[in-house]
Each structure stands twice: as structure tokens, then as C-alpha cells.
Amino acid sequence: MRPYFGAAGRWACGEDERALKEVNVLELDARGLMHPEPLERSVQMLRMLGESNLFHLIIHRYPKPLLMIAKEHGVSFEVCGSDEDGWHILFAKNSNIDLKDFIKRYCSV
Amino acid sequence: MRFFLTIPFFGILTALAIIFSDSHMLGAWDQPHSVAVVHLVMLGIAAMAMVGALFQMLPVIAGAPISEPLYHARWIHLLLILGTLMISAAFYFNIYTLMHPAVPLLLGTFGFVIYLMLTKLFAVENKTSSVKGMIVSLLSLGVGLVFALLLTAIFMGADLGLDPLLLRSVHVRFMLLGWVGVLVMAVAFQVIEMFYVTPSYPKYIRLIFPLGALFLLLLYTVSIFLDSVLASVADILLALLFLVFAAVTIKRLMQRKRPVADATVWLWRSAMLSLAFASLFFMLHTVTGYGWAATASALLYAYFILSVIFAMSYKIVPFLVWFHLNAKGVIETPMMGDIIPSKRAMLHLWLHWALFAAGVGLFFTPYAWKGVGAVIAVESILYGINLFGAMKIYNSLKDKGHL
Numbered sequence: 001m002r003p004y005f006g007a008a009g010r011w012a013c014g015e016d017e018r019a020l021k022e023v024n025v026l027e028l029d030a031r032g033l034m035h036p037e038p039l040e041r042s043v044q045m046l047r048m049l050g051e052s053n054l055f056h057l058i059i060h061r062y063p064k065p066l067l068m069i070a071k072e073h074g075v076s077f078e079v080c081g082s083d084e085d086g087w088h089i090l091f092a093k094n095s096n097i098d099l100k101d102f103i104k105r106y107c108s109v
Numbered sequence: 110m111r112f113f114l115t116i117p118f119f120g121i122l123t124a125l126a127i128i129f130s131d132s133h134m135l136g137a138w139d140q141p142h143s144v145a146v147v148h149l150v151m152l153g154i155a156a157m158a159m160v161g162a163l164f165q166m167l168p169v170i171a172g173a174p175i176s177e178p179l180y181h182a183r184w185i186h187l188l189l190i191l192g193t194l195m196i197s198a199a200f201y202f203n204i205y206t207l208m209h210p211a212v213p214l215l216l217g218t219f220g221f222v223i224y225l226m227l228t229k230l231f232a233v234e235n236k237t238s239s240v241k242g243m244i245v246s247l248l249s250l251g252v253g254l255v256f257a258l259l260l261t262a263i264f265m266g267a268d269l270g271l272d273p274l275l276l277r278s279v280h281v282r283f284m285l286l287g288w289v290g291v292l293v294m295a296v297a298f299q300v301i302e303m304f305y306v307t308p309s310y311p312k313y314i315r316l317i318f319p320l321g322a323l324f325l326l327l328l329y330t331v332s333i334f335l336d337s338v339l340a341s342v343a344d345i346l347l348a349l350l351f352l353v354f355a356a357v358t359i360k361r362l363m364q365r366k367r368p369v370a371d372a373t374v375w376l377w378r379s380a381m382l383s384l385a386f387a388s389l390f391f392m393l394h395t396v397t398g399y400g401w402a403a404t405a406s407a408l409l410y411a412y413f414i415l416s417v418i419f420a421m422s423y424k425i426v427p428f429l430v431w432f433h434l435n436a437k438g439v440i441e442t443p444m445m446g447d448i449i450p451s452k453r454a455m456l457h458l459w460l461h462w463a464l465f466a467a468g469v470g471l472f473f474t475p476y477a478w479k480g481v482g483a484v485i486a487v488e489s490i491l492y493g494i495n496l497f498g499a500m501k502i503y504n505s506l507k508d509k510g511h512l
Contacts, residue, residue: 035304
């Protein structure tokens with residue numbers, strides 16, 4: 001896990017004054033892993049999500065089934081990338097975390 | 110899942126139909142028992158797998174969800190079972206009055222499947238090569254059904270002024286190559302890369318082959334009724350198209366990132382090798398007129414279809430069980446590899462190869478059909494055990510989710 005420290009308020013949106021001062025990022029690079037490992041390991045990571053962490057997934061194919069599972073579990077996500085370069089996906093359970101801002105770090109969105 | 114779970118039962122029926130038929134008649138494709146067996150395989154096994162796969166793949170691969178899928182799947186499944194049993198029984202037991210309810214039932218059900226799925230697929234904005242391939246496949250199914258209707262009308266005594274042998278040749282090509290063959294291509298474009306982490310298919314194959322197959326089928330249809338040599342040219346080009354597809358797929362499988370081969374890799378390899386040789390024998394038959402080459406081509410093509418169905422099932426079924434349990438929030442969801450144990454999948458692979466060996470025996474004695482039937486029966490039973498085992502896991506856990 002890589003802790004991310006940001007300036008207060010910079011990456012937390014919303015009117016919640018008790019914005020997180022640090023967000024831990026769970027990382028998984030699933031490129032090159034053979035089915036079903038990418039999905040299985042991603043779901044394990046989704047289960048580890050709490051109020052103070054994100055899950056950053058890099059994967060070679062757009063993982064529609066995983067995003068459907070995330071939606072069922074009330075986990076929000078933001079996606080960028082392509083099949084050629086790989087997909088970056090950020091997942092969060094905490095809706096106060098501005099994923100659109102975070103995703104810019106990985107793709108020029 | 111209900112479509113896949115029905116396949117073992119039709120496999121057993123196919124086996125029984127083969128075992129209790131006159132072995133000397135089975136190789137003659139216009140004999141009623143042969144026609145019955147062909148329809149048991151094509152409707153009871155292949156169609157069940159194709160329709161079941163489309164129901165699952167449209168939302169995930171094509172981004173085209175079907176509204177009320179469970180409701181539609183239930184009655185489509187039931188009517189397909191009834192129609193298949195009736196039409197096969199009509200041919201097998203010479204009870205041709207069964208054609209009266211069977212044909213409208215099957216035409217109506219398939220017609221609805223085509224309408225339901227085509228409307229969703231045409232509405233997809235960025236159509237991938239897989240989506241386009243599925244559209245071609247469903248259109249081909251539609252054309253094949255039209256020719257089935259014409260054939261049935263003639264069979265029941267109508268005088269349409271058309272040669273039934275020509276109608277049959279068009280019907281067979283659209284069903285086997287246009288519907289099943291192109292659908293396998295469309296699915297392979299996605300799943301070979303997805304499941305086995307291979308490079309994607311070359312652009313020329315993805316862009317041209319499905320539409321090329323449709324064009325050649327239409328060319329064949331027009332040419333055969335005009336008694337033109339272009340019909341043979343279309344046949345050879347179709348065979349070449351599928352030969353190239355098979356060769357490229359085999360190459361892709363050799364380029365897997367992880368070299369360990371499970372049962373499904375070997376099933377895909379078996380499928381593609383059979384497709385390649387089926388294509389070669391078909392070209393030989395077209396050029397020389399050798400009947401045995403046509404028979405070899407047909408049997409190898411049937412083996413290709415079965416191999417793909419099994420290869421896909423052993424990936425799709427564990428995935429579906431795993432996916433739906435996770436979507437329900439079941440913490441104890443097993444890993445996909447534990448839903449159908451790899452040892453049982455490998456056992457099925459060996460049985461499937463035994464089926465090929467039994468089929469080779471057909472070139473020495475027609476009594477080898479009994480062996481073919483026996484192996485199909487055992488293979489179907491094992492396949493059923495594997496699928497129902499997966500369903501048992503799902504049923505035992507589905508109510509334990511927190512969602």
C-alpha cells in the first residue's frame with residue numbers, strides 16, 4: 001500500500017469539512033495476468049476498501065464484469081485508458097473522494 | 110445457464126439416436142435418421158449453446174443488455190426444447206405430422222431471438238468486430254430459417270418450383286457457416302485474447318472475415334440457382350476463409366503469455382485443427398466431387414462445433430457462477446478454478462479425444478457409429494456432472510450474500 005498525502009481540500013470534494021488528510025492507495029497491476037486472476041484479485045481488493053483508501057487497478061482489457069460488481073456493491077469508480085495502453089481504474093467506497101481528480105495522475109484526462 | 114444445462118440431455122438423446130439407428134444409413138445425409146441426428150446436434154446442442162452464450166455475451170461483450178432476460182430466456186428455452194424434440198422425432202420415427210407444430214414453433218422462437226438480439230446489437234453505438242460478427246451470425250440464422258421454411262413446405266407437398274436439394278445446400282451453409290461459424294469467430298475475437306492473454310486478431314480478419322463470409326454465402330446462393338461455376342468459387346473461398354481463421358487462432362494460442370495449457374486451451378486447439386481439416390476436405394470435395402471428402406468435412410465440422418462449445422462452457426459457467434455470487438455479496442464465493450475442478454475438465458478432454466478416435470473408425474466400418482454413440486453418451490454424462498456440480502455450488506451459496 002502506498003500512502004498518499006495531499007494538501008487538505010485539494011483532492012477531497014464536497015462540503016464535508018472532515019475531508020481525509022491522507023488516502024491509502026491499494027495497487028494492482030493485472031496486465032498480463034491470465035483469466036481469471038485479474039477479476040478474482042480485483043474483487044479481493046474491492047473487499048479491502050474502506051472509508052480511507054482507494055484501489056488503483058491497471059488492466060489490459062476493459063473489465064466490464066468487475067465494474068458491474070463494483071456498482072452492485074455501491075463502490076464508485078473512475079476509468080481512463082485504452083486497450084492499447086491499458087486501463088487505469090480507481091475505486092472508492094467513500095463518495096467524498098474526488099476520483100476525477102485522482103485519475104488525472106494516471107491519464108491525461 | 111438453463112441453455113447450457115440442457116446440452117447434456119440432448120447429448121444423451123443424440124447418442125441414443127445414433128446407437129439405435131442402422132449404422133449403414135447414418136452416413137447418408139438425406140436419410141431420416143441422419144437428418145434427425147443432425148437436428149439433435151444443431152438444435153439441441155449447438156443452438157442451446159449459441160443462444161445461451163448470446164444471452165450472456167450481449168450485455169458483457171457488446172454492451173447491449175436484454176430487457177427482462179430471465180423472462181425471455183425461460184420461454185425461449187422451453188419452446189426450443191419442444192420444437193427440437195418434435196422435429197427430431199418427426200424424422201427419426203417418421204411421424205411427419207409432428208412437423209406441423211414443430212416448424213412454426215422453431216421458426217417463431219428463433220425469429221423472436223433474432224429480433225430481440227438484433228435490435229439490441231444495431232443500437233450499440235461503437236460496434237466492435239465482435240458486435241458486427243454477431244449481427245452477421247443472426248442475419249445468417251434468419252436466412253437459414255427462411256430456407257428451412259421453404260424446404261418444409263416442399264416436404265409437406267407444396268410445389269414451389271424450386272429444387273429442394275439446392276434449397277437444402279443453401280440452408281446448410283447459412284446455418285453451419287453463417288450462423289455457427291461466424292458466431293464462433295465473433296466470440297473468439299474477444300475471448301481468445303481475454304481468457305488467454307494473447308495478441309488480438311489481425312485487423313484484416315476482424316474487419317473483413319464476418320462480412321466476407323456473408324458476402325460469399327450470398328454469392329453462393331445466387332450462383333447455385335443460376336447454375337454458375339461461381340457457386341464452387343464461393344465454396345472454396347469460404348473454406349479458405351475458415352482455414353485462415355483456424356490457423357491464426359492456433360497461432361494466437363501459441364502466443365499466450367502464460368504457457369500452461371488447461372483443458373480449454375486443448376479444446377480450442379482441437380476445435381481449430383478440426384476446422385482447418387474440415388475446410389481442406391471441403392475444398393477437396395468441391396474440386397473433385399468425392400463424397401467421402403464431404404462426409405469427412407461434415408464430421409470434422411461437427412467436432413469443431415462441439416469442441417468450441419465445451420471450451421467455452423468450461424470458462425463461461427465458472428465465471429457466471431463466480432460473477433453472480435460476487436454480485437450478491439457472497440463472501441465465501443469460491444475461486445473460479447474450484448467451481449469446475451480442472452481434473453474433471455481434463456477427463457472430459459480425454460473423452461472428447463476418444464470421440465475423435467471413434468470417429469476415425471467410421472472410415473473403416475460403419476459399425477464405428479455405435480462406438481461414436483457410446484462415447485457421446487459418456488461425454489454428455491460427464492459434461493452434465495460438471496455443469497450441475499457448478500450449479501450446486503451456486504445454489505448452496507446464493508442466499509448467503511449480504512446484498
